[in-house]
Amino acid sequence: MDALLTVAEYEAAARDRLPAGIWDYIAGGSGQERTLAANLDAFARLALRPRCLVDVSRPDLSTELLGVRLRTPVGVAPVAYHRLVHPEGEVATARAAGFLVVSAFASRTLEEIAAAAAGPLWLQLYWFRRREVVAGLVRRAEAAGYRALVLTVDTPRVGRRLREARRGFAIPAGIVAANVDAAVMARTHEAVDGESALVRHSREQLDPSLGPADLAWLCAQTDLPVLVKGVLTAEDAELALAHGAAGVVVSNHGGRQLDGAVASVDALAEVAAAVAGRGPVLLDGGVRTGTDVLRALALGASAVLVGRPALWGLAVDGEPGARAVLDVIAAELEDAMVLSGRPRLSDVDPSLLARP
Numbered sequence: 001m002d003a004l005l006t007v008a009e010y011e012a013a014a015r016d017r018l019p020a021g022i023w024d025y026i027a028g029g030s031g032q033e034r035t036l037a038a039n040l041d042a043f044a045r046l047a048l049r050p051r052c053l054v055d056v057s058r059p060d061l062s063t064e065l066l067g068v069r070l071r072t073p074v075g076v077a078p079v080a081y082h083r084l085v086h087p088e089g090e091v092a093t094a095r096a097a098g099f100l101v102v103s104a105f106a107s108r109t110l111e112e113i114a115a116a117a118a119g120p121l122w123l124q125l126y127w128f129r130r131r132e133v134v135a136g137l138v139r140r141a142e143a144a145g146y147r148a149l150v151l152t153v154d155t156p157r158v159g160r161r162l163r164e165a166r167r168g169f170a171i172p173a174g175i176v177a178a179n180v181d182a183a184v185m186a187r188t189h190e191a192v193d194g195e196s197a198l199v200r201h202s203r204e205q206l207d208p209s210l211g212p213a214d215l216a217w218l219c220a221q222t223d224l225p226v227l228v229k230g231v232l233t234a235e236d237a238e239l240a241l242a243h244g245a246a247g248v249v250v251s252n253h254g255g256r257q258l259d260g261a262v263a264s265v266d267a268l269a270e271v272a273a274a275v276a277g278r279g280p281v282l283l284d285g286g287v288r289t290g291t292d293v294l295r296a297l298a299l300g301a302s303a304v305l306v307g308r309p310a311l312w313g314l315a316v317d318g319e320p321g322a323r324a325v326l327d328v329i330a331a332e333l334e335d336a337m338v339l340s341g342r343p344r345l346s347d348v349d350p351s352l353l354a355r356p
């Protein structure tokens with residue numbers, strides 16, 4: 001196999017390896033997949049204004065997030081069921097990642113992932129109707145040394161994922177959400193023609209009444225910082241911070257929830273302005289290159305997360321594959337910092353963009 005030099009090449013190699021149903025679950029968006037496409041297009045539209053005559057001999061990609069030093073500002077987004085693409089699942093990803101947000105639907109236990117992790121772990125939560133599921137996950141994350149919680153708020157129900165519905169997609173029997181009561185997850189394994197099992201599951205098990213008071217309740221349950229994921233507006237950033245959130249993740253769930261929602265990088269400046277340094281602002285959705293990372297940082301992101309790219313690396317070559325994808329992005333980011341005359345992340349600001 002030729003060396004894979006870009007994230008796009010890992011994507012193509014992963015597509016060749018994965019069964020079509022699994023590929024469609026991962027690759028797909030909701031509705032007409034307009035937001036899915038917009039996430040990529042929006043980055044492509046942001047041209048860079050490089051500076052010259054700057055000493056770039058010692059580029060430094062490191063940054064601090066919630067008091068922890070990271071080698072790069074790139075982490076892995078919460079993505080369910082890594083064992084769909086590799087038998088080691090999240091344990092392999094955790095070994096490879098500098099920083100990982102573990103999904104509530106991880107296919108390895110929180111403790112197994114913590115024992116393997118090379119960097120800080122955060123735990124993502126869905127708002128289950130059975131609140132004891134949420135509370136149990138919080139207790140286990142605390143005990144296993146996770147450093148933050150991420151409450152996903154863009155999923156009162158799963159979006160209209162037509163690729164999943166067309167295939168009657170369900171989670172294969174041997175792959176389970178290892179940290180959630182099997183009874184809660186049972187129907188995710190039931191395949192029905194014309195229906196996504198995850199959409200059905202979300203309607204049955206997620207509580208769509210989630211509101212600001214619930215966020216405040218969650219924050220009161222724990223000393224861990226709670227970040228809110230799925231924020232695309234200044235109003236919701238304000239609301240999240242006012243009810244105890246320590247920060248936000250600007251995200252449209254990789255184009256998998258409201259189709260037609262704004263591209264996440266296009267929502268970033270508004271949200272970062274509203275947060276105004278009161279906590280970290282992370283971004284995910286469409287980050288595929290080091291220059292995308294730089295663009296997001298220029299618009300106010302503290303760090304970025306990649307979702308599908310980590311799975312592509314994992315599918316191609318397990319732990320080394322996931323590491324290679326993150327290394328490609330880091331190497332591209334370093335090149336971009338050197339070539340744009342911004343050798344430190346603290347030098348990156350809106351002046352880097354032609355149309356900030």
Ligand SMILES: Cc1cc2nc3c(=O)[nH]c(=O)nc-3n(C[C@H](O)[C@H](O)[C@H](O)COP(=O)(O)O)c2cc1C
Binds near residue numbers: 284286
């Ligand atoms: C297959 C798949 C599963 C996902 N599972 C979760 C999840 O369990 N929890 C969550 O908050 N977001 C989930 N997401 C959304 C990601 O956290 C993230 O927002 C998105 O993938 C970022 O876009 P990108 O894939 O373009 O990098 C999932 C995304 C994909 C593609």
Ligand SMILES: CCCCCCC(=O)C(=O)O
Binds near residue numbers: 105158201
């Ligand atoms: C209860 C909702 C199931 C969602 C599965 C993981 C996810 O977020 C996704 O985008 O897929």
